[in-house]
Amino acid sequence: GNSVTQMEGPVTLSEEAFLTINCTYTATGYPSLFWYVQYPGEGLQLLLKATKADDKGSNKGFEATYRKETTSFHLEKGSVQVSDSAVYFCALKSLQGAQKLVFGQGTRLTINP
Amino acid sequence: GAVVSQHPSWVICKSGTSVKIECRSLDFQATTMFWYRQFPKQSLMLMATSNEGSKATYEQGVEKDKFLINHASLTLSTLTVTSAHPEDSSFYICSARDGGGHEKLFFGSGTQLSVL
Numbered sequence: 077g078n079s080v081t082q083m084e085g086p087v088t089l090s091e092e093a094f095l096t097i098n099c100t101y102t103a104t105g106y107p108s109l110f111w112y113v114q115y116p117g118e119g120l121q122l123l124l125k126a127t128k129a130d131d132k133g134s135n136k137g138f139e140a141t142y143r144k145e146t147t148s149f150h151l152e153k154g155s156v157q158v159s160d161s162a163v164y165f166c167a168l169k170s171l172q173g174a175q176k177l178v179f180g181q182g183t184r185l186t187i188n189p
Numbered sequence: 190g191a192v193v194s195q196h197p198s199w200v201i202c203k204s205g206t207s208v209k210i211e212c213r214s215l216d217f218q219a220t221t222m223f224w225y226r227q228f229p230k231q232s233l234m235l236m237a238t239s240n241e242g243s244k245a246t247y248e249q250g251v252e253k254d255k256f257l258i259n260h261a262s263l264t265l266s267t268l269t270v271t272s273a274h275p276e277d278s279s280f281y282i283c284s285a286r287d288g289g290g291h292e293k294l295f296f297g298s299g300t301q302l303s304v305l
Contacts, residue, residue, distance in 0.1 A: 080232065112296075119193055119296035120282070165233065177294070179225075179233035 078103040082166050082180035089156055090188050097151040097183050099140075099166035107168040109133075109142055109149040110177070114163045123151075123164070158187045192216060193285050195297025202273055203305055210268045210300045212283030217295075219285035222266040224258060227280040236281075239266050263288075273304040 083098040101109065108127045112120040124133030129144035138153045149166060166180040192215040202208050212222060224236045237253075239245040239260035247253045255277075257269040266285075270277050282299040 084230070114296075114298075117198075117298055119195070119298045120284070121296070122294070176235055176238075177223075178235075181230055181232045182227075 078107065078168060078170055078178045080166050080168055080178055080180035082164075082183050084181070085163075085183040086186060087183060088186045088188065091158055092155045093187075095151070095153040095156045095160075095185070097164055097166075097185070099149045099151065099180060101147050101149065101166075101168050103147075103168055103170055103178075105170060106144070107170045109140070110167040110169070111138070111140055111149070111151050112165040112167060112179075114165065114182075116162070120165060156185075156187050158189050161185060161187045193219075193283065193295045193297045195283050195300055197300060198298060199301040199303075201303045201305065204274055205272055207269055207271045208273055208302060210270075210281055210283070210302075212266045212268070212285065212297050214264045214285045214287075214295070217285075217287045218263040219266070220263065220288035221286040222260055223284045223286075223294075224256075224266075224268050225282045225284070227282065233282065236268075270302065273302070275304045278302055278304045 079102045081100050110125045111123040113123045114120045124135040126133040126142035132141045140149050140151045163182045163184045165182045167177050169177050194213045196211050222239050225233045227233045236251045237245045237247045239258045241260050245258035260266040283297045287293045
């Protein structure tokens with residue numbers, strides 16, 4: 077079945093550091109890929125998405141590129157801020173069958189000033 | 190933007206009691222709501238999909254008699270964990286799909302359930 081594996085956290089960085097959170101997936105066909113972010117006390121929010129191979133999703137300085145050859149969708153940001161502290165979830169949605177969202181386990185990110 | 194309100198944010202209960210978790214869409218009509226569960230260091234797992242006015246569709250391995258889902262209106266879905274046991278302790282999250290042509294998904298902030 078479809079599955080998503082994320083880099084295990086927690087991840088702690090200093091402000092202005094470079095961020096990478098790894099995400100790899102297993103799926104039949106060509107799913108859509110997503111990154112969701114959950115800030116403290118809030119619900120998950122869609123951060124960015126990509127719907128086909130080589131697409132790059134970007135938002136708020138974050139980027140992720142849909143890599144079909146490595147079945148990956150790593151999240152990156154060049155210079156993190158304290159306000160980026162949150163839990164990040166990688167997810168996929170297959171375009172076949174039930175089209176349900178399948179999530180990774182989430183990665184808690186803490187940015188220190 | 191659209192908001193989904195989930196209550197309570199955390200609850201502690203005794204083994205054998207039932208707990209109800211509410212999920213409300215505050216500014217849109219949610220024809221479909223989803224319930225997820227997350228155990229520590231594991232993925233968010235879909236438990237069931239509920240459509241307003243009809244019975245919920247449960248994922249394989251989820252006991253429908255234990256996790257009662259009611260989606261009586263376009264803005265409210267409830268999950269009741271019946272006769273809770275310590276192994277039901279988990280983080281539960283709801284999400285709601287905006288049926289107003291946007292087809293976007295909005296999430297509640299989650300409920301941490303601890304069963305003693």
